[in-house]
Amino acid sequence: MGSHGITDKVAIVGMACTKFGEHWGLGTDDLVLQAAEGAFDSAGVGRADVDAYWLGTAQSGMSGLVLARPLRIKDKPVTRVENFCASGSEALRQAAYAVSSGAYDVAMALGVEKLKDSGFQGANAFPVPSDGTNRTVTAAAMYSMIVPAYAKRYGVDVDQVKQALARIASKNHANGAHNPRAQFRKEMSVEQLLAMPRIAGELSVFDCAGVADGAAAAIVVRAEDAHRYTEHPLYVKALSFVVGDGSGVSDPDYDYTTFPEVVLSAQEAYRQAGITDPRAQLAMAEVHDCFTPTELVLMEDLGFSERGSAWKEELAGTFELDGELPVNPDGGLKSFGHPVGASGLRMMFEAWLQLRGEAPDERRISTYGKRNLALTHNLGGYPGEMVSFVSILGTEGPAAA
Amino acid sequence: MHGIIGFGGYLPYRRLDLSTVADVAGGGGRKGARSVASFDEDATTMAVEAARVARRRAPDVPIESVWFATVAPPYLDKTNATVLQAALRLPGECGAYDLVGSVRGALGALRAAASQSGPALAVAADLRTGLAGGPDESFFGDGAAALVVGGDTHGDVVAELGPWVSVTGEFVDRWRVPGESRSRVWEERYGEVRYGELGADALDRLWKAAGIGPGDVDHLIVTGTHGRACRAVAQRSGVAADRLVDDVAPAVGNTGAAHPILALVDLLERAEAGRTIVLLTLADGAEAVVLRTTGALVSGRAAGASVASQVDAGRPVSYGRYLAWRGILPIEPPRRPEPARTSSSAAGRSVPWKFGFEGSRSPDGSMHLPPLPDEGELEPMADARGTVATFTIDRLSYTPSPPMVFAVVDFDGGGRLPVELTDVDADQVAVGDRVEMTFRRLSTADGIHNYFWKARPCRGGDD
Numbered sequence: 001m002g003s004h005g006i007t008d009k010v011a012i013v014g015m016a017c018t019k020f021g022e023h024w025g026l027g028t029d030d031l032v033l034q035a036a037e038g039a040f041d042s043a044g045v046g047r048a049d050v051d052a053y054w055l056g057t058a059q060s061g062m063s064g065l066v067l068a069r070p071l072r073i074k075d076k077p078v079t080r081v082e083n084f085c086a087s088g089s090e091a092l093r094q095a096a097y098a099v100s101s102g103a104y105d106v107a108m109a110l111g112v113e114k115l116k117d118s119g120f121q122g123a124n125a126f127p128v129p130s131d132g133t134n135r136t137v138t139a140a141a142m143y144s145m146i147v148p149a150y151a152k153r154y155g156v157d158v159d160q161v162k163q164a165l166a167r168i169a170s171k172n173h174a175n176g177a178h179n180p181r182a183q184f185r186k187e188m189s190v191e192q193l194l195a196m197p198r199i200a201g202e203l204s205v206f207d208c209a210g211v212a213d214g215a216a217a218a219i220v221v222r223a224e225d226a227h228r229y230t231e232h233p234l235y236v237k238a239l240s241f242v243v244g245d246g247s248g249v250s251d252p253d254y255d256y257t258t259f260p261e262v263v264l265s266a267q268e269a270y271r272q273a274g275i276t277d278p279r280a281q282l283a284m285a286e287v288h289d290c291f292t293p294t295e296l297v298l299m300e301d302l303g304f305s306e307r308g309s310a311w312k313e314e315l316a317g318t319f320e321l322d323g324e325l326p327v328n329p330d331g332g333l334k335s336f337g338h339p340v341g342a343s344g345l346r347m348m349f350e351a352w353l354q355l356r357g358e359a360p361d362e363r364r365i366s367t368y369g370k371r372n373l374a375l376t377h378n379l380g381g382y383p384g385e386m387v388s389f390v391s392i393l394g395t396e397g398p399a400a401a
Numbered sequence: 402m403h404g405i406i407g408f409g410g411y412l413p414y415r416r417l418d419l420s421t422v423a424d425v426a427g428g429g430g431r432k433g434a435r436s437v438a439s440f441d442e443d444a445t446t447m448a449v450e451a452a453r454v455a456r457r458r459a460p461d462v463p464i465e466s467v468w469f470a471t472v473a474p475p476y477l478d479k480t481n482a483t484v485l486q487a488a489l490r491l492p493g494e495c496g497a498y499d500l501v502g503s504v505r506g507a508l509g510a511l512r513a514a515a516s517q518s519g520p521a522l523a524v525a526a527d528l529r530t531g532l533a534g535g536p537d538e539s540f541f542g543d544g545a546a547a548l549v550v551g552g553d554t555h556g557d558v559v560a561e562l563g564p565w566v567s568v569t570g571e572f573v574d575r576w577r578v579p580g581e582s583r584s585r586v587w588e589e590r591y592g593e594v595r596y597g598e599l600g601a602d603a604l605d606r607l608w609k610a611a612g613i614g615p616g617d618v619d620h621l622i623v624t625g626t627h628g629r630a631c632r633a634v635a636q637r638s639g640v641a642a643d644r645l646v647d648d649v650a651p652a653v654g655n656t657g658a659a660h661p662i663l664a665l666v667d668l669l670e671r672a673e674a675g676r677t678i679v680l681l682t683l684a685d686g687a688e689a690v691v692l693r694t695t696g697a698l699v700s701g702r703a704a705g706a707s708v709a710s711q712v713d714a715g716r717p718v719s720y721g722r723y724l725a726w727r728g729i730l731p732i733e734p735p736r737r738p739e740p741a742r743t744s745s746s747a748a749g750r751s752v753p754w755k756f757g758f759e760g761s762r763s764p765d766g767s768m769h770l771p772p773l774p775d776e777g778e779l780e781p782m783a784d785a786r787g788t789v790a791t792f793t794i795d796r797l798s799y800t801p802s803p804p805m806v807f808a809v810v811d812f813d814g815g816g817r818l819p820v821e822l823t824d825v826d827a828d829q830v831a832v833g834d835r836v837e838m839t840f841r842r843l844s845t846a847d848g849i850h851n852y853f854w855k856a857r858p859c860r861g862g863d864d
Contacts, residue, residue: 118738120738121736121737122737124737127741130741130743131744131751131754131755132740132743132748132853133754135807136805136843137798137807137819140795141794141797142793145791148791148832149791152832200796201794249817250818251817252816254817256791256809
């Protein structure tokens with residue numbers, strides 16, 4: 001028994017990502033087609049060459065038919081997976097295990113979400129029939145509780161925490177401004193962000209991820225086959241997934257300043273990849289900045305920053321594009337937008353571009369050419385009841401290759 | 402000895418300053434205030450709150466039947482008293498019955514409860530609305546009251562129930578067609594004369610039945626739907642003017658079906674032992690009953706918030722918000738999906754949690770809210786108080802009265818629940834605030850009311 005990982009057994013050989021945003025003219029089918037065809041082209045394969053498909057979507061459709069129908073795939077296994085906002089990462093994880101097992105040679109993971117057809121602002125969870133006693137509070141409100149809790153635990157003034165949160169949003173807006181696929185491409189100053197009206201606790205709309213439509217896809221093969229498809233594959237160094245039991249929301253000892261599921265999934269990923277000092281070893285990280293306080297806590301939970309010091313590191317610019325460890329160089333959920341099922345694969349797409357030197361100069365990470373590992377972190381749920389995924393991807397293949 | 406073992410009243414937190422009515426409605430209003438049920442309250446939730454006070458004063462009494470009277474029933478066809486049975490954690494073999502539609506029904510509920518051989522709970526609750534600027538809006542209020550009735554083998558009788566006289570008079574003075582929000586009234590003088598006759602007749606019969614006269618009465622309560630008639634009957638009763646009970650109507654309005662019992666509860670909370678009380682209610686006839694307080698009265702009212710303290714605790718609600726809460730002024734709803742309807746079968750499985758607010762206590766001593774499915778003993782938590790560990794103001798979430806104030810509450814004795822706060826102004830909340838649980842209606846979808854608990858700040862009392 002044990003969690004062994006599949007380090008260096010699988011490689012990503014093709015990736016694509018649609019523009020994220022309000023696609024009033026595109027439906028789920030169109031987004032699936034765009035991402036799938038882009039990934040086929042990227043890997044130089046046709047749809048007949050892919051042996052099995054995993055589709056991640058939180059609530060844009062049910063079953064593998066959501067992918068099989070627009071792609072007109074009549075004879076292949078297609079599996080729809082759902083794990084909250086980590087559904088796209090979950091699809092990649094299943095596809096990677098499938099090729100690693102030898103069951104298939106080529107697999108596709110595709111994530112898609114069509115949020116803007118709901119007719120309501122914000123993201124709204126599909127209502128499961130219930131006894132009516134569930135929380136009715138929004139995700140923004142749940143995450144907003146981090147702000148006073150963090151300030152209290154570390155003896156920091158709430159205004160200083162808000163400054164740090166505004167720096168996070170400002171950084172991600174600046175990065176997104178240089179990204180043609182991003183939903184929001186406008187730089188926002190800290191002063192502008194701090195002046196926004198509050199919608200939940202201390203959070204404004206600009207502390208929240210963009211609500212977007214979009215899709216992203218990856219094609220995976222066994223590592224030894226990778227060079228048949230591309231000169232520059234990305235090797236899967238680690239995949240980890242931890243689902244908590246939801247007890248944090250009812251545990252009086254939980255204090256809203258950390259996500260235990262993230263800590264555990266990061267530790268497991270670092271173990272698989274042999275990483276001992278993530279801040280020094282990683283070239284970049286794409287993290288799940290669904291709300292600005294989430295990114296603040298993630299810097300500590302992922303081990304990038306000492307406990308209680310992430311707010312200072314944000315103010316110091318540690319995680320900016322030219323900082324010590326660039327975080328969310330593509331703009332993150334904040335400005336790239338958050339089509340739920342697509343986001344996990346979108347993060348990997350940025351690793352794909354950056355590590356392979358394909359990111360445009362204006363948002364190239366300062367570590368390019370010096371380090372070759374990227375981390376993606378994708379979570380779903382709420383503080384205290386969360387699912388958390390971490391991957392490590394790298395350009396260096398297995399020693400024998 | 403048979404009589405009242407437990408008693409409790411409930412007044413909602415909000416007060417409408419009636420001097421603000423005329424500016425909006427063009428007329429109406431008066432000096433003073435009326436009580437206003439919150440947007441998340443209805444007759445059933447207020448009845449639960451009143452009954453909780455009565456139960457705290459008569460704990461462990463094995464109530465065998467619940468008799469619930471209201472003129473504003475949240476459900477028809479479906480019994481409302483079953484919600485009381487569930488929320489009060491009364492056993493399944495406890496009967497639960499509604500008496501719906503008239504103020505007089507409250508006296509029927511009390512009489513039915515008093516006629517049972519086993520302990521019984523009589524509860525009356527009412528929301529009184531009327532049209533904007535009308536007299537009902539200004540002279541009525543919202544509230545609830547409850548009495549646990551039984552023999553001295555069931556608990557300490559605080560007021561012995563004496564003879565009961567009922568006089569029924571069929572005539573049309575106040576009426577409302579089902580579905581209408583507004584009651585109509587006949588010319589005031591006709592009701593005043595008829596109720597004058599009926600009230601005097603009932604008192605005459607009561608003196609004979611009880612073997613007492615007006616001079617033997619220490620406290621006379623006269624309530625009913627016709628204010629002038631009540632005052633006139635009291636003045637002509639022969640009971641001395643200083644023994645006529647001033648009830649809470651001037652402060653909060655006449656609470657309709659709840660009012661006779663509310664006035665009695667209020668009196669029991671300040672009366673002395675060995676006193677003779679007459680409760681006379683004028684509603685489509687006259688109901689009169691004699692009560693005699695006992696030495697158990699003072700200790701019997703130690704727990705729970707008194708009616709008088711709840712009168713004092715009230716805080717204002719604007720006329721506009723009152724009109725919106727009552728649906729008289731339709732306001733733009735939040736641009737968010739409305740709540741889905743509650744699953745009847747899921748709610749049916751969840752009665753101990755959803756209605757009874759029972760958590761589970763694990764072998765390691767930890768408390769779990771909601772209860773764990775496979776571990777621990779269920780334990781009632783509705784009367785546990787808690788402390789706000791952290792909170793947030795949610796301006797996005799769907800609520801009929803934005804913004805939603807949402808807190809993480811840690812309970813005394815263990816357990817944590819993230820839960821909505823109610824009866825609170827968003828700018829008043831602070832970490833460390835003490836809160837208590839209150840039974841509320843979270844939403845209604847497809848006609849199904851979603852009842853559950855919220856937390857509210859402790860307003861003085863036992864903490």
